[in-house]
Amino acid sequence: MDSFDTQHLWHPYAKIPNPIAAHKVRSANGVYLNLDNGECVIDGMSSWWSVIHGYNHPTLNKAISEQLAKMSHVMFGGLTHQSAIDLAKTLVAITPNNLSKVFFTDSGSVAVESALKMALQYWQNRGKNDKQKFVTIRGGYHGDTFGAMSVCDPDNGMHHLFKGMLAQHFFVKSPSMVDWHVALKDLKTTLKQNASSIATMILEPVVQGAGGMRFYDPQYLVEAKKLCEQHEVLFILDEIATGFGRTGKLFALEYVNVKPDILCLGKALTGGYLSLGVTLTSDEIANNVGTLMHGPTFMANPLACAVANASINLLLNSPWQDNITRIEKHLYQQLLPLKTNKKVADVRVLGAIGVVEMVDIIDMEKIQNRLIANGVWLRPYGKLLYTMPPFIIDDVAISTLTDAIKDSVKWL
Numbered sequence: 001m002d003s004f005d006t007q008h009l010w011h012p013y014a015k016i017p018n019p020i021a022a023h024k025v026r027s028a029n030g031v032y033l034n035l036d037n038g039e040c041v042i043d044g045m046s047s048w049w050s051v052i053h054g055y056n057h058p059t060l061n062k063a064i065s066e067q068l069a070k071m072s073h074v075m076f077g078g079l080t081h082q083s084a085i086d087l088a089k090t091l092v093a094i095t096p097n098n099l100s101k102v103f104f105t106d107s108g109s110v111a112v113e114s115a116l117k118m119a120l121q122y123w124q125n126r127g128k129n130d131k132q133k134f135v136t137i138r139g140g141y142h143g144d145t146f147g148a149m150s151v152c153d154p155d156n157g158m159h160h161l162f163k164g165m166l167a168q169h170f171f172v173k174s175p176s177m178v179d180w181h182v183a184l185k186d187l188k189t190t191l192k193q194n195a196s197s198i199a200t201m202i203l204e205p206v207v208q209g210a211g212g213m214r215f216y217d218p219q220y221l222v223e224a225k226k227l228c229e230q231h232e233v234l235f236i237l238d239e240i241a242t243g244f245g246r247t248g249k250l251f252a253l254e255y256v257n258v259k260p261d262i263l264c265l266g267k268a269l270t271g272g273y274l275s276l277g278v279t280l281t282s283d284e285i286a287n288n289v290g291t292l293m294h295g296p297t298f299m300a301n302p303l304a305c306a307v308a309n310a311s312i313n314l315l316l317n318s319p320w321q322d323n324i325t326r327i328e329k330h331l332y333q334q335l336l337p338l339k340t341n342k343k344v345a346d347v348r349v350l351g352a353i354g355v356v357e358m359v360d361i362i363d364m365e366k367i368q369n370r371l372i373a374n375g376v377w378l379r380p381y382g383k384l385l386y387t388m389p390p391f392i393i394d395d396v397a398i399s400t401l402t403d404a405i406k407d408s409v410k411w412l
């Protein structure tokens with residue numbers, strides 16, 4: 001614990017001074033975080049979905065060093081560089097074949113902002129100036145900037161804090177694994193009544209992450225896309241959390257091969273090394289967007305692009321699907337039995353994601369100290385105790401991880 005940190009540094013979703021002191025990390029290697037007090041914990045969060053290959057990976061380190069020796073940064077306005085070109089080529093190759101235009105940003109939230117702007121500019125340039133609203137499913141999370149916040153879940157998001165400041169959009173029922181048809185009906189009604197004012201739908205495919213760690217039937221995506229097409233509403237998929245293998249497919253949209261008009265990526269894009277986001281779209285949309293009014297200072301940062309190239313190559317040349325299947329099997333076998341516990345409301349597993357939803361709100365500080373004592377780093381929120389470990393986690397480490405979760409549930 002560092003008292004300067006507690007007194008002066010703002011941490012995510014926290015106040016100053018922070019009543020829950022942050023744990024200082026000295027270094028990190030593989031799946032392990034080495035804490036300043038000498039303890040060593042397994043990172044069950046992959047630093048929020050991103051560190052899929054583990055920390056301090058020689059291949060990723062090398063890619064950054066090589067780029068560093070050439071240049072760490074150069075403005076993207078009027079200039080370009082090989083790492084960005086290579087990365088764009090790869091992204092176009094591995095995403096649905098309608099996506100061919102690439103806009104790099106410096107974070108996931110800004111990738112979402114850019115996607116929303118694309119949709120607005122697209123309709124403006126097509127003379128449909130009334131299309132200025134968005135539609136989304138409840139329980140979503142798309143980032144913390146204003147546009148992104150406005151499409152986050154209206155109840156557990158930050159809508160109450162910025163009421164009056166946030167643009168008002170359409171929220172429809174969230175699909176689930178079983179009753180996604182009901183949710184679809186809600187979307188249908190909303191589109192029927194309001195499509196003339198709606199520019200785009202935006203949603204996370206299959207897994208809703210920070211908005212509640214909920215999974216839903218991918219078939220919803222197929223039907224929702226159809227409805228959007230019928231009503232002249234664009235379709236944005238936010239794969240910032242789900243992209244790059246996490247759900248068992250390279251992209252969650254592959255469960256049903258749905259083709260979004262716009263796709264947002266981030267988080268694991270660089271293997272968790274640097275902040276980078278990207279928004280991809282089609283020829284037709286790009287042509288109609290015209291001049292896209294966005295251009296972050298650190299757009300397409302060369303270090304970030306170089307490590308993203310290395311991370312994607314590493315992933316595609318690894319047995320990542322076997323790894324995800326192995327992790328999924330383990331999480332399933334170890335966590336699902338917790339369902340019978342009276343304190344547990346639900347247990348969900350998909351790919352390398354395991355979620356234990358408690359009946360009551362979890363005391364984060366207490367449970368984190370307990371988890372650390374058991375050699376594990378997790379960051380529960382609300383009623384959710386969940387993990388999305390690095391894909392390289394071995395059988396011993398993942399057992400430590402699930403044992404710690406089981407211990408927490410017993411102890412809570």
Ligand SMILES: *Cc1c(COP(=O)(O)O)cnc(C)c1O
Pocket residue numbers: 107108109110112141142143144204209210238239240241242266267
């Ligand atoms: C994390 C996340 C974002 C925001 O990305 P940042 O890099 O934190 O700005 C947007 N959408 C989804 C689905 C995310 O999980």
